[in-house]
Amino acid sequence: MTDGSLVQRSTQAVRDHIRGKGLRVGDALPGEGHFADLLGVSRAVMREAFGALAALRVIDVANGRRARVGAIDGAVIATSLDHAVDTAQVSIIEIWDVRRTMEARTAELAAWNRSDEEAALIVALAEAIAEAGDDRDRVVAADIALHEAIARASHNPLFLQVIRSFAPMMQRVVPAAWRTRTTADDRADVIARHRALARAIADRDPRAAREAMDRHFDRTIDDMFRLDQAR
Amino acid sequence: MTDGSLVQRSTQAVRDHIRGKGLRVGDALPGEGHFADLLGVSRAVMREAFGALAALRVIDVANGRRARVGAIDGAVIATSLDHAVDTAQVSIIEIWDVRRTMEARTAELAAWNRSDEEAALIVALAEAIAEAGDDRDRVVAADIALHEAIARASHNPLFLQVIRSFAPMMQRVVPAAWRTRTTADDRADVIARHRALARAIADRDPRAAREAMDRHFDRTIDDMFRLDQAR
16 A cells, blocks of 8 residues: 555545536546646556545546546445444444434425426335335335435435435345334335325425324334344 | 456455454454455455545555554545535535534434533533634634534434534635624624523433524524625
8 A cells, every 4th residue: 555645635636626627527537647747646646546536436437438527426425334334333223313314304305395207206106115015125125216216306415315325224124124014004004104205295295294204214213123122 | 447346346345354254443454465365356456445445434544554444434424525515516505404404413312312521511612612702713613513512422423423524514614604793793693502502402401402403503504695695
């Protein structure tokens, strides 16, 4: 590994270039060689700096092509979350508290801001959860897509990316939570909550949307505690 | 740049190793050479994989020392946020909506969970804002420290890291917001709001804490709109 502070200075220089030139997502950047000459550092240092920026999605480096300015991507936060859970730095219950806090607000914003197309998609995804029946993969996919559609309809791109970052965790946790819902009544209840949430957003009722999201999480967090105790 | 999918597979192998062995923050990892041999990839590929993991703080590589499991760090999210603002993907007002949503909840949690030491620090930092007078650097430092102390007192480490990720943005924005508070009355008002917030947390009053944080953001977001229009 090359000198860390040199690499850090080099990543900062690329970020300053992006800011200084007012670049936007997809704009091309000069190559590693250009920055290496400019900063008087080796190609190896500059390669590491580009690698770090690509990992953080500040730049987008498709194989062998020129680096471009990257779009923010919930995958970066998702990696941090996954790592934090794997190494017992944060519990799922703690992450779900953050999720609940964010999603109650996105439900409210979605009720204010959703387009007609967004409302139709949200309602359709709530129905898709109902129609998936016992097909757990379909339930999980529709559940994740519903939460993402609501975040998108908030029209705040930061909420969207943060909520997208929870998706890998949902892939792990939602099937287990669903397993605790063993009776037909349990499942009907979860389906009804998703429908009420979608309906409130379609009806442009921010308060009902926030409350429906809160009730949904009350239930989900209960299921997770039951799951914890069943272990 | 080497083959992107090989690097990706290599970073995944390191993450699988961390999860599979149940490693914790600070635990040592095998070197790049070990993984290169194991996966049948070149040292250059493995060096890039380690670099990407270090950028994401999944591993911690102090200069020339052995890689260790990294602690989650708001700096990763902060880089994403800074980049998103620099490239006009997200506005400050949109970030402040996310901040407000998170901080109303941390104020509530802090009122429930704060230790006596944490309460004393929060009250002292609210006083430090009052005592800083016209010294803007001291005001900003105390303001950032107060929000971080509240997040820490929530006792949810994910809230703490997310709120820490806003600090670089606060360094940029808070001085400007403070400039809009030109009269003595304006400043007294902001100081009073911080004191009310600290008091509610010290009094273990979650509802008052949440409301005080909300009122604080109402005011701050108003100031930011004024600032936008003054440009």
